[in-house]
Amino acid sequence: MIPVAEARARILATFGPLPAETVALPDALGRVLAEPVVARLTQPPFDAAAMDGWAVRADDIARAQPGSPVALRRIGESAAGHAFAGTVGPGEAVRIFTGAPVPAGADAVVMQEDCEADDGHVRVGRAVAAGRFIRSAGFDFTARQELIPRGRRLTARDVALAAGANIPWLSVHRRPRVAVLATGDEIALPGEPLGPSQIVSTNALGLCALAVAEGAIALNLGIARDTAESLAALAAGAAGCDLLVTTGGAAAGDYDLVRDVLADKGVTLAVQSTAMRPGKALMFGRANGVPLLGLPGNPVSSGVTGLIFLRPILRVLQGLPPDEPGGPHHARLGAPLRANDRREDYLRATLSRTADGELVATPFPRQDSAITSLYARADCLVVRPPHAPPAEAGERVTIIPLSGGCLSV
Ligand SMILES: Nc1nc2c(c(=O)[nH]1)N[C@H]1C(S)=C(S)[C@@H](COP(=O)(O)OP(=O)(O)OC[C@H]3O[C@@H](n4cnc5c(N)ncnc54)[C@H](O)[C@@H]3O)O[C@H]1N2
Numbered sequence: 579m580i581p582v583a584e585a586r587a588r589i590l591a592t593f594g595p596l597p598a599e600t601v602a603l604p605d606a607l608g609r610v611l612a613e614p615v616v617a618r619l620t621q622p623p624f625d626a627a628a629m630d631g632w633a634v635r636a637d638d639i640a641r642a643q644p645g646s647p648v649a650l651r652r653i654g655e656s657a658a659g660h661a662f663a664g665t666v667g668p669g670e671a672v673r674i675f676t677g678a679p680v681p682a683g684a685d686a687v688v689m690q691e692d693c694e695a696d697d698g699h700v701r702v703g704r705a706v707a708a709g710r711f712i713r714s715a716g717f718d719f720t721a722r723q724e725l726i727p728r729g730r731r732l733t734a735r736d737v738a739l740a741a742g743a744n745i746p747w748l749s750v751h752r753r754p755r756v757a758v759l760a761t762g763d764e765i766a767l768p769g770e771p772l773g774p775s776q777i778v779s780t781n782a783l784g785l786c787a788l789a790v791a792e793g794a795i796a797l798n799l800g801i802a803r804d805t806a807e808s809l810a811a812l813a814a815g816a817a818g819c820d821l822l823v824t825t826g827g828a829a830a831g832d833y834d835l836v837r838d839v840l841a842d843k844g845v846t847l848a849v850q851s852t853a854m855r856p857g858k859a860l861m862f863g864r865a866n867g868v869p870l871l872g873l874p875g876n877p878v879s880s881g882v883t884g885l886i887f888l889r890p891i892l893r894v895l896q897g898l899p900p901d902e903p904g905g906p907h908h909a910r911l912g913a914p915l916r917a918n919d920r921r922e923d924y925l926r927a928t929l930s931r932t933a934d935g936e937l938v939a940t941p942f943p944r945q946d947s948a949i950t951s952l953y954a955r956a957d958c959l960v961v962r963p964p965h966a967p968p969a970e971a972g973e974r975v976t977i978i979p980l981s982g983g984c985l986s987v
């Protein structure tokens with residue numbers, strides 16, 4: 579058994595970002611930038627009004643007050659998309675609307691609420707400083723400015739920003755293609771009629787969903803029976819994928835075939851088992867040239883090892899750091915814990931807050947790696963290092979929040 583950190587390091591060392599491809603902007607949400615987004619225009623491209631009102635010369639209305647307005651001659655109109663072509667001279671004003679270009683000669687906008695207009699004149703009842711209610715050209719960004727750095731997972735806000743920068747397509751890392759293979763004579767697909775000793779496969783669908791949530795394309799290869807032929811035949815479907823993930827058949831039982839059948843002859847597995855719970859039965863190597871991540875069969879073990887090993891692989895393949903920035907996260911323990919043994923423990927737990935806002939993680943009393951109902955309900959995993967001494971309620975612990983994924987606003 580090797581420590582989790584070492585297993586992760588050995589596994590992640592074999593992956594790097596996938597090549598870039600070009601996608602249309604509407605398809606870029608959740609993708610990771612391979613090239614920075616650089617503005618193709620200056621925004622706003624011209625000095626623009628920030629309010630509906632009147633474009634004026636600030637000096638002309640320096641003495642205007644609510645009781646004694648200054649009258650200016652109205653000479654035209656500037657609406658969004660329809661600029662006023664002339665110049666505002668002394669004693670003149672142009673009707674203007676939010677977003678419209680401020681005409682030459684004017685240096686401020688007065689809100690229409692402070693003005694009274696008739697056909698020929700506008701009476702301005704408030705003095706404003708030069709620059710008031712004008713968004714000057716480039717006030718948001720300028721042409722050739724780097725707006726979004728490479729390596730960022732694009733949010734809905736980023737898509738809007740790139741659109742504003744007049745960019746119709748983006749260079750992003752190719753999505754990882756992940757093949758997922760369940761194993762075991764006892765496993766059936768959801769909805770199939772079940773034999774007397776059969777159970778429904780949860781793991782492959784859960785792992786495919788995890789892969790999709792992390793931005794990958796998942797290919798569910800189905801369920802291999804406990805024979806070398808079945809396993810080899812279905813695993814062949816992973817050809818051309820960036821990763822083959824198996825679940826089940828990873829321990830040392832008589833029917834646990836994954837290691838023997840799939841690992842290339844002569845290739846040593848980089849990881850054979852890890853000092854973690856759940857997830858001891860874990861392997862990593864290559865099968866027919868495709869990286870192979872062999873996860874355990876117990877459903878919670880497959881889910882947790884998916885989070886600890888599959889998720890960072892998918893992030894690295896997309897050009898992201900293995901872990902989300904901002905970690906590690908911490909909380910207070912909501913219940914005491916016994917001393918830990920030599921395996922790093924990942925306890926399924928709920929999160930709550932104390933009256934003064936502190937985060938509290940309370941592990942479920944039952945932690946068996948086959949209890950899927952509690953795993954689905956958990957808000958976080960509490961990480962207990964190997965040989966951790968007994969812990970009191972209230973102690974600070976490291977947690978892994980069970981949220982996130984590729985779609986972010
Ligand atoms: N003598 C030992 N026995 C076991 C050990 C050990 O160290 N020595 N480790 C235990 C641990 S811990 C785990 S985890 C499992 C891992 O074994 P495998 O990866 O070989 O998994 P299987 O034996 O194939 O299945 C275990 C369990 O999970 C169920 N399963 C399998 N696939 C699915 C699926 N797709 N969906 C839902 N459930 C699945 C399977 O029916 C078994 O109940 O080994 C322990 N044994």
Ligand code: MOO
Binds near residue numbers: 858874879
């Ligand atoms: O490796 Mo097992 O995952 O502890 O349930």
